[in-house]
Amino acid sequence: xxxxxxxxxxxxxxxxxxxxxxxxxxxxxxxxxxxxxxxxxxxxxxxxxxxxxxxxxxxxxxxxxxxxxxxxxxxxxxxxxxxxxxxxxxxxxxxxxxxxxxxxxxxxxxxxxxxxxxxxxxxxxxxxxxxxxxxxxxxxxxxxxxxxxxxxxxxxxxxxxxxxxxxxxxxxxxxxxxxxxxxxxxxxxxxxxxxxxxxxxxxxxxxxxxxxxxxxxxxxxxxxxxxxxxxxxxxxxxxxxxxxxxxxxxxxxxxxxxxxxxxxxxxxxxxxxxxxxxxxxxxxxxxxxxxxxxxxxxxxxxxxxxxxxxxxxxxxxxxxxxxxxxxxxxxxxxxxxxxxxxxxxxxxxxxxxxxxxxxxxxxxxxxxxxxxxxxxxxxxxxxxxxxxxxxxxxxxxxxxxxxxxxxxxxxxxxxxxxxxxxxxxxxxxxxxxxxxxxxxxxxxxxxxxxxxxxxxxxxxxxxxxxxxxxxxxxxxxxxxxxxxxxxxxxxxxxxxxxxxxxxxxxxxxxxxxxxxxxxxxxxxxxxxxxxxxxxxxxxxxxxxxxxxxxxxxxxxxxxxxxxxxxxxxxxxxxxxxxxxxxxxxxxxxxxxxxxxxxxxxxxxxxxxxxxxxxxxxxxxxxxxxxxxxxxxxxxxxxxxxxxxxxxxxxxxxxxxxxxxxxxxxxxxxxxxxxxxxxxxxxxxxxxxxxxxxxxxxxxxxxxxxxxxxxxxxxxxxxxxxxxxxxxxxxxxxxxxxxxxxxxxxxxxxxxxxxxxxxxxxxxxxxxxxxxxxxxxxxxxxxxxxx
Numbered sequence: 001x002x003x004x005x006x007x008x009x010x011x012x013x014x015x016x017x018x019x020x021x022x023x024x025x026x027x028x029x030x031x032x033x034x035x036x037x038x039x040x041x042x043x044x045x046x047x048x049x050x051x052x053x054x055x056x057x058x059x060x061x062x063x064x065x066x067x068x069x070x071x072x073x074x075x076x077x078x079x080x081x082x083x084x085x086x087x088x089x090x091x092x093x094x095x096x097x098x099x100x101x102x103x104x105x106x107x108x109x110x111x112x113x114x115x116x117x118x119x120x121x122x123x124x125x126x127x128x129x130x131x132x133x134x135x136x137x138x139x140x141x142x143x144x145x146x147x148x149x150x151x152x153x154x155x156x157x158x159x160x161x162x163x164x165x166x167x168x169x170x171x172x173x174x175x176x177x178x179x180x181x182x183x184x185x186x187x188x189x190x191x192x193x194x195x196x197x198x199x200x201x202x203x204x205x206x207x208x209x210x211x212x213x214x215x216x217x218x219x220x221x222x223x224x225x226x227x228x229x230x231x232x233x234x235x236x237x238x239x240x241x242x243x244x245x246x247x248x249x250x251x252x253x254x255x256x257x258x259x260x261x262x263x264x265x266x267x268x269x270x271x272x273x274x275x276x277x278x279x280x281x282x283x284x285x286x287x288x289x290x291x292x293x294x295x296x297x298x299x300x301x302x303x304x305x306x307x308x309x310x311x312x313x314x315x316x317x318x319x320x321x322x323x324x325x326x327x328x329x330x331x332x333x334x335x336x337x338x339x340x341x342x343x344x345x346x347x348x349x350x351x352x353x354x355x356x357x358x359x360x361x362x363x364x365x366x367x368x369x370x371x372x373x374x375x376x377x378x379x380x381x382x383x384x385x386x387x388x389x390x391x392x393x394x395x396x397x398x399x400x401x402x403x404x405x406x407x408x409x410x411x412x413x414x415x416x417x418x419x420x421x422x423x424x425x426x427x428x429x430x431x432x433x434x435x436x437x438x439x440x441x442x443x444x445x446x447x448x449x450x451x452x453x454x455x456x457x458x459x460x461x462x463x464x465x466x467x468x469x470x471x472x473x474x475x476x477x478x479x480x481x482x483x484x485x486x487x488x489x490x491x492x493x494x495x496x497x498x499x500x501x502x503x504x505x506x507x508x509x510x511x512x513x514x515x516x517x518x519x520x521x522x523x524x525x526x527x528x529x530x531x532x533x534x535x536x537x538x539x540x541x542x543x544x545x546x547x548x549x550x551x552x553x554x555x556x557x558x559x560x561x562x563x564x565x566x567x568x569x570x571x572x573x574x575x576x577x578x579x580x581x582x583x584x585x586x587x588x589x590x591x592x593x594x595x596x597x598x599x600x601x602x603x604x605x606x607x608x609x610x611x612x613x614x615x616x617x618x619x620x621x622x623x624x625x626x627x628x629x630x631x632x633x634x635x636x637x638x639x640x641x642x643x644x645x646x647x648x649x650x651x652x653x654x655x656x657x658x659x660x661x662x663x664x665x666x667x668x669x670x671x672x673x674x675x676x677x678x679x680x681x682x683x684x685x686x687x688x689x690x691x692x693x694x695x696x697x698x699x700x701x702x703x704x705x706x707x708x709x710x711x712x713x714x715x716x717x718x719x720x721x722x723x724x725x726x727x728x729x730x731x732x733x734x735x736x737x738x739x740x741x742x743x744x745x746x747x748x749x750x751x752x753x754x755x756x757x758x759x760x761x762x763x764x765x766x767x768x769x770x771x772x773x774x775x776x777x778x779x780x781x782x783x784x785x786x
Contacts (some may be wrong), residue, residue: 021108021157025075028053031061034080038067049073052153057082059101059128065090072151072277077105078169081130084146086138091145093277095153095162099169099292101129109160110311112167112289129169133272136297137702140272142176142204149277150284150304159309162284164274168291175272175298178204181331181354182266182381185257186243189213192250197257198265201243204298209237209269211245212358214383214421215471216256216263218504218525230422231471232358232383261470261503261524264419266356266381268333270300279303283338285312291323297330305339307361310391313340314360317347322445325349325770326697326712335359339388340366344375348445349697349770351713353378362388363407364423369395370409370432370456371442374695376715378739379417382406386424398433403473407431410444410456411495414463414715416737420472427469427476427502432457432487447693449768457487460495462692462717465737468501469508476502480512484534484557484564488514491537492689496717498737507531508548511538514565517686523548532558535588535598536565537685546575552608555619556588556631563588563631566685568599577608583668584610586619588631589649596629601636601682609665616647617668627652634680639666644680647673690718694758696770698725701754708750711743712770714758725756750774 029049035042037049042063049055051071057063061080072093076082079101084090096109133148134140150162164171179202187197196213215231231253239246245265255263276283284304288294296315306312314337315329328351334341341357344350345368352375357364364385365377382405390401396409403424406415409432420427434440434457444454469476477500480487489495494515502508503524511518514536521543523529527550530540535556545552552574556563574584584605588598605615616633630652635645645663648656649671660672667673694716702709710725716738723730723742730744746754757769 021160022106024104025054025077025107027056027077030056031058031063031080034062035064037063037065054107059103065092067091069093072153074153075107078131079103079105079129081128081132083132084134084140086134086140086144089145091147091149093149093151095151095156097131097148097164098167099129099131099165099171100167101169107156107161109157109163109165110287112165131166131169131171133172133299134174135172136174136295136700139174139176139298142206142271144271146175146272148274150275151277152282152284158282159306159312162276162282163312164284164286166288166292166294168289169293171288171292171294173272173274173294173296173299175270175300176204177298178202178267178331181298181333181356182264184262184264185213185255188257189251189255189263191252191254194247194250196245196247196255196265198243198245202267205237205240205245205267206269207237207239209267211235211237211247212266212268212383213251213255214263214266216254216261216504218471218506230384232422260501260522264381264421266358266383268300268302268335268356268358270298270333272299274299274301274304276303279336283307285314285316285339287316287318288320288324289318290320292320293324293327295327295329296332297328298332300333301335301337302333303336305337305361307338308389308391309339310393313337313343315341316343317345317350319346321346322348326351326699326772328353328699329355331355333358337361340364341382341385342366343368344372345369347372348374349695350375351378351697351699352376352380355380357382357405358384360385362391362401363404363429365406367408367410367413370440371444372408372410373412373445374462374715376414376697376713376739377406377416377418378414378736382418382420382423382427384422397437398435399431402426404429405469411459411461413461414739415461415465415467416463416739417466419468419470420476421469422471422473424473425475426478427472428467428478429475430479431481433481433483434486447767457481458489460489460493460717461497462695463715463738464496465498470503470505472505475507475510476505477508478510478512479516480534482512482532482534482557485514485536487512488536490515491685491687494537494539494686494688496688502526514538515686517541517688518543527551528554530554533567535563535567535596538567539686540567540569540572542571543569544573544575545577548574548577549579551582551586551619552577552579553585555586559620561589561618563591563596564593566595566597566599566683568683568685569601569603570682571602572600573604573606574608575606579610581611582619583614583617584608585616585633587616587633587647587649587671589618589651590627591629591631594629596631597683598631598633599636599682600633600638603635603638612668613665614668615666616671618649618651618670636680636682639675643675643677645673645675646680647671690716690760690762691764692717693764693766694720694760696723696756696758696766698754698756698770698772701772701774703748706748708746708748708754708774709743710746710754710756711741712756714740714742716758716760719761721759721761723756723758726750726754730756
């Protein structure tokens with residue numbers, strides 16, 4: 001069979017790319033000694049690198065990159081050390097910037113061709129290859145810019161290049177710190193305003209910085225922001241006076257800035273930048289591989305990501321597992337990505353904090369294969385992740401890549417204090433679906449450090465607390481799989497979420513999870529409140545809905561009107577909820593098993609009603625054909641103190657007792673109710689226990705004289721009691737929603753390693769503490785054991 005000419009040409013081109021990528025590079029310029037990039041004595045033959053060159057910094061050589069050049073280099077291979085100057089602006093245009101300790105390498109912009117570790121617990125091989133664009137201790141200072149522009153060279157593989165890839169070396173990228181990368185508005189911002197007020201005066205923000213003011217209104221229409229835009233506005237700062245910013249253009253939309261519900265202002269500018277040279281052409285991507293070290297703080301990644309190409313993301317931690325335990329992405333700005341903001345793939349113990357993601361094709365902050373655990377996403381902002389396509393050969397085939405601010409498939413991670421806004425389909429999406437293409441039993445790290453097959457659908461959230469979502473395209477919080485029983489905890493290990501806030505949204509919370517607990521839910525202005533709940537041992541406490549005018553409390557599994565177990569609401573307040581045809585609270589019609597119930601205690605209705613005065617009714621009637629067992633709802637003390645009102649459906653053939661009747665202003669046409677003073681127990685459906693040890697990361701080791709200052713982060717599903725480093729008690733420096741920052745001072749010498757471990761208040765002690773080898777002063781701490 002003959003291939004058509006065009007197909008044959010494409011095949012030939014791809015084979016040519018593959019061959020070129022796997023052949024050893026012939027370098028045009030190689031170092032002959034340490035020195036400055038601009039100094040001819042640094043280079044063999046006295047020839048400073050020129051446009052189009054393939055350049056190598058050899059093992060043992062240290063080069064200061066001290067030029068600001070638009071002459072694009074085809075490749076820079078850092079086998080030794082390359083440091084960007086801190087005393088002047090620098091610019092490097094390059095096709096491939098590769099960090100690996102090899103005398104020979106290839107022009108592959110994705111694979112590192114290194115053999116995997118012999119076992120999970122094998123110590124890392126510490127590479128001396130180092131790329132420094134500032135360090136955490138000495139970032140590129142304010143007023144100095146370090147810029148890398150990724151340039152595509154014709155004839156190279158457009159799916160793999162241009163790129164920065166760290167193949168087991170050390171890549172540090174650190175810009176001038178900002179006190180906060182985003183803040184809430186401190187006052188309302190009206191249409192036509194050129195000044196906005198923040199909740200505090202930020203430090204590190206400068207004139208000329210690129211900022212966004214996030215949307216306030218819900219603009220749901222099933223659309224994509226990529227095609228039609230949203231109400232998040234991009235502006236430039238022209239003046240800063242304390243907590244006030246003057247913008248270059250008036251605002252086109254209203255932005256809330258008073259009370260509990262406020263928009264954000266985020267700064268996208270940093271003085272250390274990685275960008276695609278041609279955003280409309282072939283874009284670049286960046287990667288950390290296994291056994292790499294280093295970290296990121298206050299850097300900007302813009303116009304990156306290869307659309308519809310697997311693995312080529314703006315920022316990618318690729319199959320790192322725990323070899324970068326404690327590394328962080330802090331204060332980064334990642335915007336205008338055509339393939340996600342940050343992908344954490346096969347990677348554990350990563351700290352992602354104070355980052356801003358703006359405009360991404362596909363999910364934004366993304367955990368890729370369902371094995372990722374013990375990662376912390378804290379106080380990040382995710383704005384306008386838009387619908388993409390399923391990527392070719394993606395690991396989790398069920399993921400439709402529909403545009404979620406945060407997307408993950410393994411519950412044993414921490415999400416705290418994050419905010420999402422104007423994402424196409426979801427603010428937060430936790431999804432695991434078993435089908436013919438995916439078996440959710442994966443090889444998962446256990447708390448004792450061993451690995452075993454585990455059904456990831458049964459791993460509850462390590463911590464999901466104080467998260468917020470507003471102005472979304474469709475859902476704010478969507479957890480689980482709509483198929484009954486798919487995602488579930490158990491009585492002692494439920495999925496727990498705390499202190500969620502959703503406002504100006506369409507569907508606020510969709511909990512398709514069995515054994516599920518909500519402690520604190522605040523919904524303001526929405527169409528649906530608790531939507532499509534998988535009522536099966538679900539507990540809701542302190543739920544407040546204000547101006548939810550479609551269906552405040554939906555029935556079990558929505559149109560199926562079916563539930564498989566019981567639920568309770570304790571402390572439900574409906575305020576200013578005025579629905580049309582549907583009741584305030586929808587009764588689930590049927591259950592396949594006897595004994596499923598619903599209980600409401602401390603129900604408060606304020607200025608809330610529905611057409612016809614229905615508090616409770618079926619809500620559109622049952623859509624299912626089989627009526628098996630009726631589901632009674634019990635309202636404890638609502639109609640009168642000391643009474644219990646039982647509500648039942650009239651759809652079943654068995655007649656209700658004579659004491660059941662319609663109650664004006666309470667029941668709808670499809671239900672009847674009965675008041676009784678006979679006590680009915682308010683059930684305790686869940687009994688959470690804390691038998692999971694904490695997880696600790698060492699994030700910084702600094703030497704001053706004869707002392708070492710060690711800092712880190714510990715997380716737990718309960719409360720942490722103590723953290724010890726080499727036996728010395730650490731001092732907490734901050735704590736929010738179960739995440740504890742800490743520091744400790746150790747006396748030198750530290751002979752072998754630094755070991756940090758936490759114990760929680762339930763007595764669980766970390767079985768696999770964080771362990772770092774101590775290196776000479778000035779070098780980063782490096783993981784040597786897991």
